[in-house]
Amino acid sequence: MHVTGDRRVCVGAGQCVLAAPDVFDQDEDHGLVLVLQEEPGDDQREAVDHAEAACPSGAVHVD
Incomplete structure (x- = not known):
């Protein structure tokens, strides 16, 4: 699996x-996602799938 976080x-x-x-x-500066x-x-x-589903902005992607 490959995980990305879209900081934009x-x-x-x-x-x-x-x-x-x-x-x-x-x-630490803005609280934005770091992978x-x-x-x-x-x-x-299971944890990563939950993180993707729980992200309110859709910034977490799992392939």
Whole structure:
């Protein structure tokens, strides 16, 4: 799986970090999404899928 976070549409809600803290973080300046692992393991699948679904701006994408 490949994970991306679109900082242009991110609103800094932090739902991705709550759902998958090993995969996502937020920058200190604006609270925008940072992807820590672009290719997380299958053990992170459920958390990453939840992060994508919970993102209110649609900034998190999983392929």
